[in-house]
Amino acid sequence: MEPLLxxxxxxxxxxxxxxxxxxxxxxxxxxxxVSFAIGRGETLGLVGxxxxxxxxxxxxxxxxxxxxxxxxxxxxxxxFKANRKEMHQLRRKMQxxxxxxxxxxxxxMSVKDIVGEGLVIHRLARGQEKTERVAELLEMVGLxxxxxxxxxxxxxxxxxxxxxxxxxxxxxxELLIADEPVSALDVSIQAQVINLFEDLQEQLGLTYLxxxxxxxxxxxxxxxxxxMYLGQIVELAESDELYRNPLHPxxxxxxxxxPVIDPKTxxxxxxxEGDPPSPIQVPAGxxxxxxxxxxxxxxxxxxxxxREVAPRHWVSCHLY
Amino acid sequence: MRNxxxxxxxxxxxxxxxxxxxxxxxxxVTLSVRPGETLGLVGxxxxxxxxxxxxILRLVPDxxxxxxGGTICFDGRDLLRLPEEEMRSIRGCAISMIxxxxxxxxxxxxxxxxxxxxxxxxxxxxxxxxxxxxAVEVLRRxxxxxxxxxxxxxxxxxxxxxxxxxxxxxxxxxxxRLLIADEPTTALDVxxQAQIIELLMGLQEEMQMAVILITHDLGVIAETADRVxxxxxxxxxxxxxxEQLFETPLHPxxxxxxxxxPKLEVGKRHRRLTAIPGVIPxxxxxxxxxxxxxxxxxxxxxxxxxxxxLKEVRPGHWARCILA
Amino acid sequence: MSERARRGTxxxxxxxxSGQWQWSPGIVLGSxxxxxxxxxxxxxxxxxxxxxxxxxxxxxxxxxLPPRGDHWFGTDLLGRDLLSRVLYGARISxxxxxxxxxxxxxxxxxxxxFAGYFGGRxxxxxxxxxxxxxxxxxLVLAIALTALLEQPGLLSVIIVLTAVRWTTVARxxxxxxxxxxxAEHIAAIVALGAGxxxxxxxxxxxxxxxxxxVAMTFGVASNILAEAGLGFLGLGIQPPMVSWGxxxxxxxxxxxxxxxxxxxxxxxxxxxxLGFHVLGDGLRDVLDPRLRS
Numbered sequence: 057m058e059p060l061l062x063x064x065x066x067x068x069x070x071x072x073x074x075x076x077x078x079x080x081x082x083x084x085x086x087x088x089x090v091s092f093a094i095g096r097g098e099t100l101g102l103v104g105x106x107x108x109x110x111x112x113x114x115x116x117x118x119x120x121x122x123x124x125x126x127x128x129x130x131x132x133x134x135x136f137k138a139n140r141k142e143m144h145q146l147r148r149k150m151q152x153x154x155x156x157x158x159x160x161x162x163x164x165m166s167v168k169d170i171v172g173e174g175l176v177i178h179r180l181a182r183g184q185e186k187t188e189r190v191a192e193l194l195e196m197v198g199l200x201x202x203x204x205x206x207x208x209x210x211x212x213x214x215x216x217x218x219x220x221x222x223x224x225x226x227x228x229x230e231l232l233i234a235d236e237p238v239s240a241l242d243v244s245i246q247a248q249v250i251n252l253f254e255d256l257q258e259q260l261g262l263t264y265l266x267x268x269x270x271x272x273x274x275x276x277x278x279x280x281x282x283x284m285y286l287g288q289i290v291e292l293a294e295s296d297e298l299y300r301n302p303l304h305p306x307x308x309x310x311x312x313x314x315p316v317i318d319p320k321t322x323x324x325x326x327x328x329e330g331d332p333p334s335p336i337q338v339p340a341g342x343x344x345x346x347x348x349x350x351x352x353x354x355x356x357x358x359x360x361x362x363r364e365v366a367p368r369h370w371v372s373c374h375l376y
Numbered sequence: 377m378r379n380x381x382x383x384x385x386x387x388x389x390x391x392x393x394x395x396x397x398x399x400x401x402x403x404x405v406t407l408s409v410r411p412g413e414t415l416g417l418v419g420x421x422x423x424x425x426x427x428x429x430x431x432i433l434r435l436v437p438d439x440x441x442x443x444x445g446g447t448i449c450f451d452g453r454d455l456l457r458l459p460e461e462e463m464r465s466i467r468g469c470a471i472s473m474i475x476x477x478x479x480x481x482x483x484x485x486x487x488x489x490x491x492x493x494x495x496x497x498x499x500x501x502x503x504x505x506x507x508x509x510x511a512v513e514v515l516r517r518x519x520x521x522x523x524x525x526x527x528x529x530x531x532x533x534x535x536x537x538x539x540x541x542x543x544x545x546x547x548x549x550x551x552x553r554l555l556i557a558d559e560p561t562t563a564l565d566v567x568x569q570a571q572i573i574e575l576l577m578g579l580q581e582e583m584q585m586a587v588i589l590i591t592h593d594l595g596v597i598a599e600t601a602d603r604v605x606x607x608x609x610x611x612x613x614x615x616x617x618x619e620q621l622f623e624t625p626l627h628p629x630x631x632x633x634x635x636x637x638p639k640l641e642v643g644k645r646h647r648r649l650t651a652i653p654g655v656i657p658x659x660x661x662x663x664x665x666x667x668x669x670x671x672x673x674x675x676x677x678x679x680x681x682x683x684x685x686l687k688e689v690r691p692g693h694w695a696r697c698i699l700a
Numbered sequence: 701m702s703e704r705a706r707r708g709t710x711x712x713x714x715x716x717x718s719g720q721w722q723w724s725p726g727i728v729l730g731s732x733x734x735x736x737x738x739x740x741x742x743x744x745x746x747x748x749x750x751x752x753x754x755x756x757x758x759x760x761x762x763x764x765l766p767p768r769g770d771h772w773f774g775t776d777l778l779g780r781d782l783l784s785r786v787l788y789g790a791r792i793s794x795x796x797x798x799x800x801x802x803x804x805x806x807x808x809x810x811x812x813x814f815a816g817y818f819g820g821r822x823x824x825x826x827x828x829x830x831x832x833x834x835x836x837x838x839l840v841l842a843i844a845l846t847a848l849l850e851q852p853g854l855l856s857v858i859i860v861l862t863a864v865r866w867t868t869v870a871r872x873x874x875x876x877x878x879x880x881x882x883a884e885h886i887a888a889i890v891a892l893g894a895g896x897x898x899x900x901x902x903x904x905x906x907x908x909x910x911x912x913x914v915a916m917t918f919g920v921a922s923n924i925l926a927e928a929g930l931g932f933l934g935l936g937i938q939p940p941m942v943s944w945g946x947x948x949x950x951x952x953x954x955x956x957x958x959x960x961x962x963x964x965x966x967x968x969x970x971x972x973x974l975g976f977h978v979l980g981d982g983l984r985d986v987l988d989p990r991l992r993s
Contacts, residue, residue: 105565118891147893160884164906174892212655220888227892242420243592247636247651254648269566276638276649299640313570314640315595317622327574328567331535 058131059093060263061117061150061231066090066126068112072336084335086112088287090126091362094231099257099264101278101295103271103310107332108284110267114233117265118152119143130231148178151224155236157216161208167194167219168204174227193222196259198252214245218252225256233265238273250277271310275299280368283307286343287335289362293369303371305348342374350375381408381449382586383432383554388446390424390431393439397660401427401441403610406686409554409586414577416601416618417590418633422656424610425590429556433473434463450554469499472547476559478539482531488542489515489527496549514545519575537568544576551583558590573600594633598622606630609657609667612686616693626695628672666697674699726982730917733975737968741790748784753940755779764958774960776950785942786964792854792943794972797923800861801916807862808869809905809912815870816877817900827874834867838926839933846935854937861926865919872915876908910987917980921973928969944969 067090069083087109094100102110115121117128119135128135130146138146154160161170172190175181181189191201197218208216217237224232234253238246254277256262268274274281275295282292283306291304302308305326312326328347333339339346345355354374362372385407392399402424409415417425430436431443434455448455450471455463467473475481483491492511496502502510508527515523518541531539540560547555557576561569577600580587589600597604597618604621606614606629614627625631632652654671657663663670665680672679678698686696740747755778756762762779765771773782815826833841842860849856880886886903894903924944930936931945932952939946944965951961 105567115887120887120890144893147891152888152891154884154888156884160888162885162889162903162907173889173894177889177893177895177898214655223888223892242656243594243633244420244636244652245655247638247649248653250638251649251651271566272638272640275640309567311640313566315573315593315599317595317598317634317637317639325570325574327570331537331568332565 058096060096060098060131061094061265062129063090063092063113063117064127064129066113066116066128067124068109068116068121069124082336085287085338086335087116087123088338090284090287090289092282092289092292094263094265096230096263097257097261098280099266099278101274101281102265102267102284103269103274103281104284105269105310105332107286107335109287109335110284111235113284114152114235114265114267117233118150119146144178148174148227149229150231150233151227151229152233152235153217153220153224153237155239157213157220157240160220161216163208165207166204167199167206167208170208170219171222171226174223178227180227189226190222193226194219196225196256197222198248212245213241214249217241217249221252221256225260229262231263231265233267235267236269237266239268239270246273253277271314283310286333286338288343288372289370290344290372291370292362293366297366297369301366301369303365303369303376304344304373305350305375306344309349342372380410382411382413382451383588384408384447384449385428385432386447386449388428388431388443388448390427390436390441390443392441399659400610400662401659402431405446405607405610405612407605407612407615409588411553411586412580412584414580414587414589414600414602416597416604417588417607418592418594418597418604419607420592420656422609422659423607425607426558428607429473429558429588429590432556433467433471435467435473465499468495468547468552469550470552471554471556472550472552473556473558474540474543474547474560476562478536478543478563479531481543482539484531487528487530488534492527492542492546492549495546499550510549511545514549515542517548517579518542518545520545536564537571540564540568540572541575544572544579548579548583548585552585554586554588555580556588556590559592560589561596562591562593569596576600594622594637606633609662610659611667611696612694613668613696614694615686620690620693624693626689626693626700627668627697628674628699629668632671632673724982724986726978726985728982730975730977730979730982733971734979737790737794737972737975740787741794744784744787744791748781748787750781750784752780752784752788752942764954764961766958767960773964774958776961777954782947782961782964785947786944786968789942789944789947789965790968790972792937792941793924793927793945793969796854796857796861796927796943797920800858800865800923801919803858803862804866804919805869805912805916808866809873809908811866811870812873812875813877813900813905813908816874817881817896817904823874826870830867830870833863838864839929842930842935843933852930852935852938854941857927857930857936860930860935861923864926865923868919869912869915872911873908876911877904880904880907910984914980914984914987917976917983921976921980924969924972924976 066087068087069085072082072084090113092100102113104110112121116123123136130149133142133146135146168187168190171193172186175186175189187204191204194200194203199215199218211219238249241249250273257264266274266277278295280292280294281298282289283304284290285306291298291307298307299311302311309326309328326349330347333346341357342355342360345351348355360372360374362370364370365376385405388402388405390402392401405424405428417428419425427436432448432455436443443456489508489511492514493507496507496510512523512527515527520526520538520541534542561572564572573596576587589597591597601618603615603617605612606627608629614621614625614630621630625634635650636652638649652671657667665683669675669679684696684698686694688694689700762775763777765775767774771781771783773786775781811826815823841864845860845863846852846856849859886899889899889903927936927943928945928948931943932949934949936945937943947965948962954961
């Protein structure tokens, strides 16, 4: 079966000038050679800590940013080679839900206008028809018709996220990218929104790229999970397999860092030394080697490659 | 409630007088902490846990907030009746606090060494030189690499994890008996979070300090707390030892929180999360009777109109629910 | 971070018009002061006890009289009643203040929007031009322009003030746009397929309205002061028109001997400017408390 989304060797470097006049140009290597594919109806989770490049990847896929190198294929269409007309149509097919419920909605627009704007831009509905369609969408995400005329500040964080989801669904996308959609929400609300995502996927046959820093949430909702570190994917496997058998030392540390709800077990935790390095000064060789508890000589100088070392399980590490 | 406590809060009430009405942020909270113990204070936004912590140190912004009732006994003295000067000598010395966002809690125009040293000099009569040396010592104790050099750096030159360590250093410089940590790791990456928690627990044991750890992350609580207090809408709804709470939670809110967390288990992916329906109540418009009743899956007629009392259902395990 | 704390309490400009009005002390006081002066200006023809431009016969006895029963503000050198002249002056001063602002704002907004949104070359060009105009000492520019226009007068004042003041609005709007551009709700509608026009005029502009409105109130106050300054230098409106600035110019010579000639127009200017400032502060507090810091 043909995948819905294919990302090939995506790179995004942001130039940063050092020094006042003639400083050397350093590059922030936000995304540095990322490749993956998502099948129709599948959920791929993208997990990593701050600075790993997952949000930048999301924006590149949607062409909210232009890449430094690489290509993204939606179906058979290369996204970065699309002209304006093609891009306009492509935009209907892939949408995004953002992290911050407080800045992702225009504060001076009513809910009806926010959710319905996609319909207007793509000439799908106007006037009364638009109102009806928006009301349907609101009901689909667990809100009601009475919310049509209200403004964002009248809603809680969880409700605003629902509005954001309704807005994304209005144009009928096939792919939905969720960029940390529950990180800013209270725990009891997170579960509601996660359930909503799952219900919608089943109802509408959506494909998800689900980005988060919390492995628990990502594992729960994803079929497969990709772990990112400093602009690259270091491990990619099915959800259960990743948890059962994490191969990359970084994944192991991530899993081990997650607190466990069982006060009786005293686990042996892998505590990583040092801080996440900055994407401007990328370490030579394997990017993780300065913090890796299992590093050896080869890691300092030679960068590993993402390889399939077990069925449907890819790792980028010299240990394998 | 208990003897031998280091800190005992009785029936604390802290209200905010806003243009839209009175917000009862903390409405009758009673809890205590023993010397050397870690008390976990858990709840979501608006439950009153941060305001409780600020009330202990009398840092509630006034206006619009005010502590309108209750007592807070620390070492036999009621903190709420102390004159401000004595409070100042307690803050940072006997009781310290660290906050969630280290960037906004550190002064950007002073080096980290200066900030730690200043705290020391405020409470003890020592020379600048000596205060600086002690500051470097404390920075070393919180495992900041190369502390003598880093003491000369400014907050913006440090990463989030290091800044949090500096905050901890400032709080611990004078060996407090009680440390209040308000969401100390929420703003940090999960691997850094693990480092910081490990550091705090190590220091606690070393210094025999009591810790009130405020967080919404039940996992962190499970790993670090001796006893746990769960708050909702400005009041305590459950209190127990960590083991008791996670093994047999009595209050439906606690049960709901535990069930709504995605678990890292193999093979259970398609189990739907059991979410708590509804939203956190608006503190300006609380229902009569049990405050959790509108969202409670086990609600019955008797949950209105009187609010249940906090009862000791089992030894050491209290719950504010008529069904417990 | 507490959800409640992040919700903020700012109201939108649209909110103002849809009934979310809040009568803060600033708005009430400012509006009261301005209403007072506005009425004064509008009803000047009815309120003025004398014709402000007519020179009376029997000049000797009526020249430079201090305030008294039949001339509340006294009279000037030519025996004209000062109260009447101040009332008439209100018309011109307020007119200039408001008209200039109404012309300057759209110009500045367009420039600021385009510079902020497009960035790059366009931004550089527009901003360097703005910087160049701002770097010029305003007074020198005023003198040069007036000379160019040959005749000082109402029109020249309006043109000169417009030329000098558009830069403030442009920079203000540009800054707003620069920060708004990165907001997630803008990214969301780009992802939805919105074109540049829609983004600029339907999304960026309305979110700038609040600071623009506040800036306008302060702007009118500045214009009135600037007009007074120009009038004082002789670059302002010419007789028989009366403005507060021209009154100041006339009375300056007699400042120590006959102070009332300057005091009353001066007081009028001060109170009006104060009124606009108080209104502006009040508006700003209601629209966006965050702007305060």
